[in-house]
Amino acid sequence: MHLSGLVCHQLGFARPGRKPVLDMLQARFAPGQATLISAPTGTGKSTLLHLLGGLLRPTSGEVWADGQPVSRWPAPHRDRWRRQVGMVFQHLNLVPDLSVMENVLLPCIPTASSYTALIQRAGALLKQLDLPAAGRESLQTLSGGERQRVAIVRALITRPRFLLMDEPTSFQDDDGTASLLILLAEAAADDACVVVCSHDVRLRDETRLFGQKLRLHPSRLEPDP
Amino acid sequence: MTWHPTALAIWLLDITAWLIYIGAAWRLLRILPNWQPLSLDARQLWCERALELTRYQGRWVVLLLAAAFVLLLIGISNLWPSLVPGAMCGTGVLQAMGAPGARTLLYRALTLGMLYIWLVVVQIDGCRPEGWLSLLQARLLLMASPLMVLGTWSLAQALPALTTEVPVSCCAVLYDQVGGQGWVTAWTTDLLSSRAWFWSCMAASGAMTTWGGLQGWCGRIGKGVLAISSGLLLLWLVAALNGLKFGIAPYVYEVLGHPCPWCFFLTAHHAVGFVFYGLMAAVTCEALAGLVAVSVGRHYPVLSQDARQRSQRAGRHVMWSSLLFWASTAAPVVVWRMRFGGWID
Amino acid sequence: MTEMPHAMSQATHRKFWSPALASWAARDLMRQPAFTLVLFVALAAVTALAALVLLLQQTLATASTRLLEQAPHVVVRRVGAGGWLPLDAKAARTRAVSVVGVLRPRARMWGVVSGPQGAVTLMAVDGRDDINLPSGCSLPQPGQALAGPGVSGDERPDHISLNGSVSRELTVIGRLPRSAGSVVHDLVVAHAEDVRALLGLGPGQASDLALDVFHPDEAGALLPELAAALDWPVQITTRQEQLGRHLAHISRATGMACLGIGPLLLAILSVVVAVGIWGRRNWETGVLRAVGWTGADMLRLHLYRGLLVGLPAMAIGTLTAHLLLFWPGMTWVPQLLFGWSGPPPGFYLSSTGSAGAWLLSMVMVGVPFMAAVFWTGWRAAGADPGDILEGGR
Numbered sequence: 001m002h003l004s005g006l007v008c009h010q011l012g013f014a015r016p017g018r019k020p021v022l023d024m025l026q027a028r029f030a031p032g033q034a035t036l037i038s039a040p041t042g043t044g045k046s047t048l049l050h051l052l053g054g055l056l057r058p059t060s061g062e063v064w065a066d067g068q069p070v071s072r073w074p075a076p077h078r079d080r081w082r083r084q085v086g087m088v089f090q091h092l093n094l095v096p097d098l099s100v101m102e103n104v105l106l107p108c109i110p111t112a113s114s115y116t117a118l119i120q121r122a123g124a125l126l127k128q129l130d131l132p133a134a135g136r137e138s139l140q141t142l143s144g145g146e147r148q149r150v151a152i153v154r155a156l157i158t159r160p161r162f163l164l165m166d167e168p169t170s171f172q173d174d175d176g177t178a179s180l181l182i183l184l185a186e187a188a189a190d191d192a193c194v195v196v197c198s199h200d201v202r203l204r205d206e207t208r209l210f211g212q213k214l215r216l217h218p219s220r221l222e223p224d225p
Numbered sequence: 226m227t228w229h230p231t232a233l234a235i236w237l238l239d240i241t242a243w244l245i246y247i248g249a250a251w252r253l254l255r256i257l258p259n260w261q262p263l264s265l266d267a268r269q270l271w272c273e274r275a276l277e278l279t280r281y282q283g284r285w286v287v288l289l290l291a292a293a294f295v296l297l298l299i300g301i302s303n304l305w306p307s308l309v310p311g312a313m314c315g316t317g318v319l320q321a322m323g324a325p326g327a328r329t330l331l332y333r334a335l336t337l338g339m340l341y342i343w344l345v346v347v348q349i350d351g352c353r354p355e356g357w358l359s360l361l362q363a364r365l366l367l368m369a370s371p372l373m374v375l376g377t378w379s380l381a382q383a384l385p386a387l388t389t390e391v392p393v394s395c396c397a398v399l400y401d402q403v404g405g406q407g408w409v410t411a412w413t414t415d416l417l418s419s420r421a422w423f424w425s426c427m428a429a430s431g432a433m434t435t436w437g438g439l440q441g442w443c444g445r446i447g448k449g450v451l452a453i454s455s456g457l458l459l460l461w462l463v464a465a466l467n468g469l470k471f472g473i474a475p476y477v478y479e480v481l482g483h484p485c486p487w488c489f490f491l492t493a494h495h496a497v498g499f500v501f502y503g504l505m506a507a508v509t510c511e512a513l514a515g516l517v518a519v520s521v522g523r524h525y526p527v528l529s530q531d532a533r534q535r536s537q538r539a540g541r542h543v544m545w546s547s548l549l550f551w552a553s554t555a556a557p558v559v560v561w562r563m564r565f566g567g568w569i570d
Numbered sequence: 571m572t573e574m575p576h577a578m579s580q581a582t583h584r585k586f587w588s589p590a591l592a593s594w595a596a597r598d599l600m601r602q603p604a605f606t607l608v609l610f611v612a613l614a615a616v617t618a619l620a621a622l623v624l625l626l627q628q629t630l631a632t633a634s635t636r637l638l639e640q641a642p643h644v645v646v647r648r649v650g651a652g653g654w655l656p657l658d659a660k661a662a663r664t665r666a667v668s669v670v671g672v673l674r675p676r677a678r679m680w681g682v683v684s685g686p687q688g689a690v691t692l693m694a695v696d697g698r699d700d701i702n703l704p705s706g707c708s709l710p711q712p713g714q715a716l717a718g719p720g721v722s723g724d725e726r727p728d729h730i731s732l733n734g735s736v737s738r739e740l741t742v743i744g745r746l747p748r749s750a751g752s753v754v755h756d757l758v759v760a761h762a763e764d765v766r767a768l769l770g771l772g773p774g775q776a777s778d779l780a781l782d783v784f785h786p787d788e789a790g791a792l793l794p795e796l797a798a799a800l801d802w803p804v805q806i807t808t809r810q811e812q813l814g815r816h817l818a819h820i821s822r823a824t825g826m827a828c829l830g831i832g833p834l835l836l837a838i839l840s841v842v843v844a845v846g847i848w849g850r851r852n853w854e855t856g857v858l859r860a861v862g863w864t865g866a867d868m869l870r871l872h873l874y875r876g877l878l879v880g881l882p883a884m885a886i887g888t889l890t891a892h893l894l895l896f897w898p899g900m901t902w903v904p905q906l907l908f909g910w911s912g913p914p915p916g917f918y919l920s921s922t923g924s925a926g927a928w929l930l931s932m933v934m935v936g937v938p939f940m941a942a943v944f945w946t947g948w949r950a951a952g953a954d955p956g957d958i959l960e961g962g963r
């Protein structure tokens with residue numbers, strides 16, 4: 001399977017003793033394209049993103065990334081591959097006692113040789129999302145929307161090859177959503193593979209950015225009209 | 226039982242290594258029957274995580290055992306002779322320790338050799354995500370356990386001898402050997418003169434350097450490479466060990482007829498033993514790494530490219546180490562020749 | 571893997587040292603400042619104790635070796651069923667010199683008697699002895715003595731009363747300098763007549779016979795001949811044996827002391843492991859793993875944290891031990907350890923000994939500490955991010 005981008009091949013996931021959350025899912029998320037996946041709450045959007053990002057391993061089928069069956073790889077190799085993934089979690093997963101900048105730089109720490117360039121990039125991204133560029137503020141002083149934007153910057157800081165976002169606009173006003181859409185467009189233009197899971201109507205109504213809009217059912221992903 | 230602080234430090238390193246190793250071995254014993262690379266269930270996921278942990282644990286064990294081995298060498302060669310009546314270097318200490326002393330060195334060197342092979346396999350396996358060598362590395366790490374047991378057991382037998390009141394005759398051991406009672410040494414000294422051993426050592430080191438360079442350059446992984454590498458390594462080891470004892474020793478000790486392998490470590494002789502034997506260990510380990518890489522490349526064609534790269538790296542390391550060995554062993558002879566204008570023979 | 575256009579995503583560092591990760595480890599430590607400080611102080615204290623013991627071993631071994639280098643090659647003592655006996659000085663000298671290889675046999679008068687503040691070593695000199703006295707000191711005449719720095723009179727500082735077979739009061743005509751070494755600390759040098767009376771030796775008798783041999787390393791070979799040449803049962807000790815016995819005794823005592831440090835070290839390790847488990851911040855580990863940290867990165871973070879606390883703590887501990895033992899004027903440690911009443915004699919330490927003691931104290935404290943750090947680290951390294959994050963905070 002030598003397709004670039006992310007490919008779900010008969011993907012399934014079930015927790016022990018429960019009925020499958022996802023079953024026999026087929027989909028392709030091409031690089032340079034943004035995909036919006038919408039579904040009612042509890043359908044398995046977050047699980048799908050975690051499977052695509054290598055945080056969970058499918059119980060059947062595979063996830064292929066740039067022609068490699070990454071979901072079948074042993075855990076240490078998947079961990080290393082995950083450095084190419086930028087992820088915004090539904091619950092944000094920011095570290096509360098760290099500053100904004102520290103949270104943003106977290107993904108870069110093990111591989112960074114110098115902080116200078118990273119801090120410049122982080123500052124530019126923070127500014128783009130209407131946050132103070134220095135990032136010295138404690139996370140506890142920020143509003144929910146601001147925290148979500150910090151999580152978005154953290155996902156973008158490494159210029160990831162695969163950008164996966166779970167409800168990234170749930171706490172955003174219209175301006176914040178517009179800024180995010182610009183960043184997503186830039187990432188897609190940079191040949192990243194962008195997958196957004198959301199049931200936000202503002203995103204569903206967006207016509208220019210998302211080249212592919214899908215609706216998730218437990219056993220299939222079908223085009224969302 | 227000796228209470229010398231160095232002995233205590235060695236025990237401490239050993240015990241810590243054992244504790245970590247037991248943790249790793251326990252995991253490996255659970256991994257081996259449950260390892261199913263095609264399975265996607267939680268048990269296989271646990272096995273993969275656990276195998277990753279054993280790799281970290283194994284590396285720590287190598288580090289701790291290597292440190293214990295170096296401390297043991299320092300103790301035998303420089304610290305403990307003062308505790309044994311009549312001992313002037315490691316030969317006297319080993320004489321007081323009896324057979325367990327030599328055995329503990331042998332078992333520990335073999336353990337480290339085995340663990341180094343394991344490290345090479347882990348390195349090659351880490352190049353590919355498919356984990357072709359996962360089970361092999363698990364078995365190799367477990368296979369080190371008998372040698373580790375023997376090493377620790379013989380150390381426990383050897384160390385109490387340091388409290389002996391019975392004097393040893395340190396140099397008599399060597400003179401007996403030179404006098405014909407030790408058949409190996411008698412054979413080697415009869416066969417070649419000290420100058421001949423020196424030149425054999427130089428020639429063998431030159432050959433090793435050339436072979437290492439060739440492997441580093443082309444990195445072939447054929448059957449012939451295995452045979453030539455093994456044969457050359459054995460020949461070089463014989464030539465280098467005897468070259469040190471009979472060819473180089475007179476120039477380092479500045480006396481004739483004192484083929485003591487332990488006096489090299491004494492500070493009176495600038496502890497050059499650590500350089501000589503350290504480089505020998507480096508050449509041997511990397512030659513072994515080359516052999517393992519070639520063997521893996523032949524048995525797992527899918528890993529041949531990574532094995533070839535490791536083999537080339539091993540070749541380069543062998544080349545530099547044997548070149549350094551060649552230069553460092555030649556140095557005392559050249560210095561003597563320049564100072565006095567003649568050879569010791 | 572196909573070509574990745576994104577520079578950041580290509581990074582697959584395998585190097586152990588990463589400055590960014592090290593600075594993050596320092597920042598991480600500052601998030602638990604109280605624990606870090608307690609751990610630092612505890613580690614420094616245990617290292618100081620271990621280093622103190624090991625440095626003391628090295629310095630005593632060096633002192634013993636220096637001392638015995640000036641000692642006679644062989645000492646012959648007459649023994650009987652009840653133990654040590656005085657020997658006939660002239661006969662012993664004559665018989666010993668008849669053994670080929672024996673040089674300069676000399677009968678010595680010395681022993682231990684009660685001084686003003688405890689036992690002192692009494693040694694005899696007379697005009698015939700070839701000894702080097704410190705400058706400014708003359709040979710004591712009958713009723714006179716030279717005293718070591720640890721010997722002082724009860725009421726009158728220039729008089730000491732000694733009790734042996736008889737009691738004598740001697741006038742102190744000079745002090746043996748502290749720089750002469752620890753051996754002179756409790757030494758009293760007096761005239762042969764006084765010593766003979768105090769030790770209860772008869773005329774012509776000596777405590778033992780000291781002699782040199784032609785080849786000191788092979789002194790052991792002469793012992794059977796020497797024993798056979800003397801008329802009475804003797805105990806013969808070579809310098810080498812004496813040194814070996816001293817060093818073995820010192821190393822045994824050091825080893826026991828090191829074992830005594832074990833429980834302290836175990837207490838610290840328990841704290842490290844306990845705090846490592848309680849403060850493991852499972853959820854945070856999951857976040858780090860989810861944003862791209864590998865198991866190796868987690869392990870490196872733990873090791874860096876351990877090194878950042880451990881290395882300075884151990885360096886300061888070792889330095890403290892050095893200062894406690896060797897800082898001029900620092901007297902309470904030898905007083906506490908040896909019960910010396912006055913200022914201690916100077917300690918000497920070779921650079922090799924110092925490096926060895928430093929290395930061993932690092933091994934003894936550092937290895938178990940880093941193993942405990944590693945133990946807490948590999949749990950984080952082996953954690954599955956999906957499981958942790960799905961499990962919630």
